[in-house]
Amino acid sequence: MDGAAALPLDELLARLGPAGVVPGAAVPPAQWSDWSGEAGERPLVQLRPASTEEVAWALRWCHARRLPVVPQGGRTGLAGGAALRAGAVALSLERMAVIDWIDPVVRLLQVQAGATLQQVHDAAEAAGLAFGVDLGARGSCQVGGAVSTNAGGHGVLQHGMMREQVLGLEVVLADGEVLPMLRPMPKNNTGVDLKHLFIGAEGTLGIVTRALLRLHPRAEARATALLALHDYAQAPALLAALQARLPGAVAAFELMWRDFLEAALDWRGGPPPFAALPPLCALVDVQGPRADVQAALQQALEAAFAEGLADDAVLAHTEAQARALWRLREATAEFPARLHDPVNFDVALPMRRIGDFAEACLQALDADVPGHRSLRFGHVGDGNLHLSTDGASVLGRRERVEQVVYAQVAAFEGSVSAEHGIGLHKKAWLALSRSPAELAAMRRLKQALDPLGLMNPGKLLDAADPGSLQG
Amino acid sequence: MDGAAALPLDELLARLGPAGVVPGAAVPPAQWSDWSGEAGERPLVQLRPASTEEVAWALRWCHARRLPVVPQGGRTGLAGGAALRAGAVALSLERMAVIDWIDPVVRLLQVQAGATLQQVHDAAEAAGLAFGVDLGARGSCQVGGAVSTNAGGHGVLQHGMMREQVLGLEVVLADGEVLPMLRPMPKNNTGVDLKHLFIGAEGTLGIVTRALLRLHPRAEARATALLALHDYAQAPALLAALQARLPGAVAAFELMWRDFLEAALDWRGGPPPFAALPPLCALVDVQGPRADVQAALQQALEAAFAEGLADDAVLAHTEAQARALWRLREATAEFPARLHDPVNFDVALPMRRIGDFAEACLQALDADVPGHRSLRFGHVGDGNLHLSTDGASVLGRRERVEQVVYAQVAAFEGSVSAEHGIGLHKKAWLALSRSPAELAAMRRLKQALDPLGLMNPGKLLDAADPGSLQG
Numbered sequence: 042m043d044g045a046a047a048l049p050l051d052e053l054l055a056r057l058g059p060a061g062v063v064p065g066a067a068v069p070p071a072q073w074s075d076w077s078g079e080a081g082e083r084p085l086v087q088l089r090p091a092s093t094e095e096v097a098w099a100l101r102w103c104h105a106r107r108l109p110v111v112p113q114g115g116r117t118g119l120a121g122g123a124a125l126r127a128g129a130v131a132l133s134l135e136r137m138a139v140i141d142w143i144d145p146v147v148r149l150l151q152v153q154a155g156a157t158l159q160q161v162h163d164a165a166e167a168a169g170l171a172f173g174v175d176l177g178a179r180g181s182c183q184v185g186g187a188v189s190t191n192a193g194g195h196g197v198l199q200h201g202m203m204r205e206q207v208l209g210l211e212v213v214l215a216d217g218e219v220l221p222m223l224r225p226m227p228k229n230n231t232g233v234d235l236k237h238l239f240i241g242a243e244g245t246l247g248i249v250t251r252a253l254l255r256l257h258p259r260a261e262a263r264a265t266a267l268l269a270l271h272d273y274a275q276a277p278a279l280l281a282a283l284q285a286r287l288p289g290a291v292a293a294f295e296l297m298w299r300d301f302l303e304a305a306l307d308w309r310g311g312p313p314p315f316a317a318l319p320p321l322c323a324l325v326d327v328q329g330p331r332a333d334v335q336a337a338l339q340q341a342l343e344a345a346f347a348e349g350l351a352d353d354a355v356l357a358h359t360e361a362q363a364r365a366l367w368r369l370r371e372a373t374a375e376f377p378a379r380l381h382d383p384v385n386f387d388v389a390l391p392m393r394r395i396g397d398f399a400e401a402c403l404q405a406l407d408a409d410v411p412g413h414r415s416l417r418f419g420h421v422g423d424g425n426l427h428l429s430t431d432g433a434s435v436l437g438r439r440e441r442v443e444q445v446v447y448a449q450v451a452a453f454e455g456s457v458s459a460e461h462g463i464g465l466h467k468k469a470w471l472a473l474s475r476s477p478a479e480l481a482a483m484r485r486l487k488q489a490l491d492p493l494g495l496m497n498p499g500k501l502l503d504a505a506d507p508g509s510l511q512g
Numbered sequence: 513m514d515g516a517a518a519l520p521l522d523e524l525l526a527r528l529g530p531a532g533v534v535p536g537a538a539v540p541p542a543q544w545s546d547w548s549g550e551a552g553e554r555p556l557v558q559l560r561p562a563s564t565e566e567v568a569w570a571l572r573w574c575h576a577r578r579l580p581v582v583p584q585g586g587r588t589g590l591a592g593g594a595a596l597r598a599g600a601v602a603l604s605l606e607r608m609a610v611i612d613w614i615d616p617v618v619r620l621l622q623v624q625a626g627a628t629l630q631q632v633h634d635a636a637e638a639a640g641l642a643f644g645v646d647l648g649a650r651g652s653c654q655v656g657g658a659v660s661t662n663a664g665g666h667g668v669l670q671h672g673m674m675r676e677q678v679l680g681l682e683v684v685l686a687d688g689e690v691l692p693m694l695r696p697m698p699k700n701n702t703g704v705d706l707k708h709l710f711i712g713a714e715g716t717l718g719i720v721t722r723a724l725l726r727l728h729p730r731a732e733a734r735a736t737a738l739l740a741l742h743d744y745a746q747a748p749a750l751l752a753a754l755q756a757r758l759p760g761a762v763a764a765f766e767l768m769w770r771d772f773l774e775a776a777l778d779w780r781g782g783p784p785p786f787a788a789l790p791p792l793c794a795l796v797d798v799q800g801p802r803a804d805v806q807a808a809l810q811q812a813l814e815a816a817f818a819e820g821l822a823d824d825a826v827l828a829h830t831e832a833q834a835r836a837l838w839r840l841r842e843a844t845a846e847f848p849a850r851l852h853d854p855v856n857f858d859v860a861l862p863m864r865r866i867g868d869f870a871e872a873c874l875q876a877l878d879a880d881v882p883g884h885r886s887l888r889f890g891h892v893g894d895g896n897l898h899l900s901t902d903g904a905s906v907l908g909r910r911e912r913v914e915q916v917v918y919a920q921v922a923a924f925e926g927s928v929s930a931e932h933g934i935g936l937h938k939k940a941w942l943a944l945s946r947s948p949a950e951l952a953a954m955r956r957l958k959q960a961l962d963p964l965g966l967m968n969p970g971k972l973l974d975a976a977d978p979g980s981l982q983g
Contacts, residue, residue: 148752193701219949221950228927237705277617390697
């Protein structure tokens with residue numbers, strides 16, 4: 042089967058209705074891939090089921106015809122997990138975008154997978170609560186995609202990744218079997234907790250159709266400070282001291298290296314936060330009761346100074362001052378305008394080693410890719426470092442930049458993907474962060490749940506190598 | 513092969529040494545099962561490997577001979593997961609009891625699976641930190657068992673179950689393959705997070721040999737109060753109000769029904785906490801800074817009264833008063849002396865429905881098993897209810913008690929096991945809490961990772977029914 046012509050569209054239309062079927066020829070190229078820039082191809086057809094039953098029917102239908110299925114959420118992924126390929130069926134859950142229920146007392150919300158993260162935030166806020174995962178794409182990205190990529194973003198330090206927000210899932214397997222895992226109970230030791238298989242599996246094991254999500258009490262107030270550090274070794278100790286003094290309250294611990302700070306000040310103007318720019322700045326947000334969050338942070342910072350964990354600090358006394366401090370970190374919004382097609386990294390390292398890693402990367406890039414311009418920053422409180430290299434500074438040498446940085450990730454026993462996932466983009470590097478035994482086990486799971494290899498094929502892992510199935 | 517005589521003990525001794533091999537005849541009957549009371553049988557041999565490499569060798573050796581392997585931790589399980597059967601190899605990790613390292617700054621600890629929970633607590637405390645899971649059997653139960661049963665106990669409300677403490681695992685599969693999943697990074701989106709498969713799998717998918725565990729800042733102080741409620745509906749709202757006012761600080765929310773309170777007062781003496789015993793009491797622990805935890809709890813309670821969420825309260829002003837309040841809840845320690853061989857339940861329900869469930873259970877038991885004496889209490893903040901029926905009050909009708917209570921669990925869409933697991937004890941009831949599709953998926957996973965069915969066979973699920981593998 043290699044074209045829409047061969048597809049019995051009438052069967053699809055009869056079951057899913059005209060709103061549920063978009064012929065391949067009518068799917069606009071903008072929908073063939075995601076924000077990763079990975080190339081996509083025209084699908085056979087796009088299916089838009091409106092219920093779990095329709096998803097199950099659609100998957101059974103594809104299964105019977107051995108048609109590969111590529112699920113797409115809001116197509117905001119950065120690793121190419123939603124890139125279509127010719128001959129595949131695109132599956133959109135856009136028509137399943139309802140919040141089934143919210144219970145502010147037990148702080149739970151059940152939602153269909155096609156709803157956006159924004160909808161979840163809005164519903165939580167309307168109930169006087171907060172949702173734990175937030176990210177720039179919140180208005181477009183969908184719950185199903187956020188679960189399937191185990192999204193991170195802001196809030197991880199306090200509330201964990203998407204996985205930690207998920208109390209239950211409803212999932213449809215490749216053969217159309219529905220797994221109803223939505224009982225709203227935090228304690229439920231009745232065998233393997235299957236939902237974890239699908240969180241971060243990037244749609245390769247099944248389709249998430251519903252999520253039961255935890256909500257959190259809303260913070261009354263925030264206090265923000267920017268701290269100057271002379272040595273990375275101060276950072277983990279500073280974070281630990283703040284967390285011990287303000288339990289559960291540290292909501293952000295973002296680190297910016299001097300290369301990033303210089304660019305941010307250059308692009309966004311404004312007075313430098315410190316007379317002399319330090320080698321590193323930590324941006325800290327603390328949540329707490331309105332009455333004393335500011336005083337609590339100030340006390341914690343004074344203790345940190347006394348212990349030599351920071352050299353200087355700017356404490357925001359107004360909302361406007363807090364926003365000004367965040368403007369530095371949010372200079373990443375200037376990347377599209379200021380960095381030509383940058384090479385972006387999203388890596389994780391053991392917390393203690395991030396400083397050495399950042400230094401080693403710079404030295405290796407200086408040696409191997411002279412002239413590169415690289416900026417270092419990240420959610421370092423989560424062990425997550427972003428490094429971006431200006432594409433204009435490494436023209437024709439982009440691959441070399443990747444080789445150099447990922448070699449350092451391997452040397453430091455880090456993760457090639459902290460929060461964005463593998464998709465197509467990082468398949469080549471996956472083996473640097475997972476042992477052959479782990480990859481073989483992932484293939485066994487794939488074989489167990491999707492023996493025909495129809496779910497998002499070619500993403501994350503290549504199809505099973507029969508040899509490796511023997512373990 | 514049906515006896516130790518057929519076993520080439522010399523091969524085992526040559527590789528594992530005399531400390532690593534106990535012939536079946538020398539394994540005392542006390543080690544054939546666990547605290548569940550399930551019957552065990554003499555094993556072929558008990559293997560006691562001293563390293564991951566020896567575990568891997570032992571499993572390869574058993575795999576080559578098609579010998580079933582039953583892992584045993586501290587044998588404190590309450591569901592029979594560690595009960596031995598004739599013809600099986602017993603695997604003990606008692607000789608792997610070392611804490612590999614602890615890092616108080618990043619608050620992580622790596623430990624071999626044979627270490628006790630007490631060792632973990634001691635190491636955390638010595639570093640000025642706390643471990644999140646605690647339970648009565650801490651001195652005997654082992655980390656591997658606590659991971660494999662996803663242990664609960666005290667602390668779940670604040671820190672989650674054992675699963676939430678686990679950042680990484682090292683696991684040996686049935687065929688001896690080692691999965692090294694110990695990279696100390698909270699963010700690591702590189703495919704399926706395999707460790708979750710083994711948490712709560714009760715040793716049916718592989719042997720946990722090491723765990724990388726999260727630690728928490730130690731609470732400076734606790735405040736304790738006992739609250740009188742006239743209606744269960746107050747309980748979820750009371751908990752939500754306390755958690756909103758004291759974010760992250762509510763460490764215990766234990767509920768006791770009047771039947772339990774009367775027994776506790778009868779057994780342990782002392783003055784009743786309230787002039788008239790209310791239908792329900794909630795025991796609340798809050799953690800916080802020494803200076804103001806008491807005042808913070810008092811304020812929160814006053815707000816709760818104003819909202820009608822509690823009717824009366826006793827706030828402990830001294831350690832001794834707090835202990836006196838906890839003595840009521842800890843009257844469970846009297847069960848062995850006061851209840852004749854009780855029928856114990858460990859069920860979970862959606863938080864909103866626990867009150868109706870508790871009432872429905874009592875009515876159903878009154879109707880079907882007249883004369884029963886049942887006590888109701890539990891970690892209700894976690895959705896977990898314990899119900900214990902005096903065996904003497906239901907002589908010859910124990911099975912009927914189970915049928916009645918589990919029928920209510922099914923009707924209320926609860927879990928037949930909140931924290932103890934399934935083992936042998938609850939296999940018959942598992943299908944009340946998991947759909948056929950979920951059970952089939954669990955069987956597919958078992959088939960994928962242990963196709964010969966050698967890991968703790970007969971526990972949790974029966975061997976795959978070929979029909980159900982088709983999904």
